[in-house]
Amino acid sequence: MAAGAALVVGVAAGCSGAAPQPLAKPPYTVSSVRSGLVKPADLGKGAVEVEDGDHGSHVVYTPPNSIPTCPYVQRSEDVQVAVQPAVEPVGGNPTGRFIVGPQRVGPTSLPVVTQGAVVFESDALAGNTMSTVTAESAKCPEAFSVLGGPPSVVGDYKVGSRPFELNGWKGFAQHLVHTSPPTMNPDTYDDLVTVVVHKANAIIYVGYAQIKKVGQRADTDQKIETLMSTTLARLG
Template structure:
């Protein structure tokens, strides 16, 4: 299955030069700008040989679409069939400037062990606006259910979704890491499942996110959370 990476498919022909730095050194400090935040983004070298980078074109034809200027709160929940509380999959913070959404990963996630990383941020003119934006993100993410089911739609998204969330802290950045695992119905005969962790963090005048998606064989451990948090700490370290 590739539900959690299909909406952000990486194509070699669309590869672009990267945001982010290949250096592990701190490159900037608050107050942040769109360009300085982009300097901390995940690069192809962070992911591994064979990775490429693209910018989300915002064409809206994704299996699950959210605006590039939004921050994820509960991915895929807009397709859920069995939730009792209204939950939004993302929040578009007021008063911020988007960095755009950038995707780093293999050209074909089904034929590679590399993850797909989707990343973006919203940069505000003041810390107070960023605080308000992050509070809105936290409030919506807190509504995300522990599980939900998608019964209809493209086969790659049908199935059961399990969610775990915990606090995230690194170098003054604070937020949460939310892990989501998707398994398909048994009658589809699928031998893999999707493992996605999204880290959302706030510091000073910026709110940033990284979504780390992998495909595992049934029976393998869902380990995207540890990998995503380690990668987030590395890249956030560039931002000071």
């Protein structure tokens, strides 16, 4: 999931060992929030960044101004409860959606990060929107299947969610594991964690996806927390 400007971290004058100062603080703007999003340098050598265009040719499409709640559920035929894959907020200014990852994706590649944010005129409006997003995400079933469609999405999905809090940002982390049918792709599985957090007048989402070989431990949940401890520190 776009090239960011070089970041300059301030250090308190006369204190060479002082902790880095955040690049932004509330109230947030679209540009200040973008300064804290994941950069290619955060993932490592070979990472590139592109902006996600607003087109419906994606395998799993959601509008780029939306906030994710239950990825891939719109492809499922066996979900018993009506649940939306994303919420389109009213009254917010989106940053756009950006993808940071390797040029080629595979089991041994860097992760793929899909991220964006929505900035609101007031803390209250952001808080109300976060409540809506959290309520919708709670409807996401613990398991569902995709029976038809592109081979990359067919298979079984297991979903778990937990509260997430870091640097004053609060929300949830949703862990999704996708396994393909044995006849299609028996050697790997998809390990995806989506974090949605709110602070002051902004809501940020970050999706961290890895392709893992069957038998490898699912560790995306830990890796995204390490990554966000770095990125959210840029947003005071």
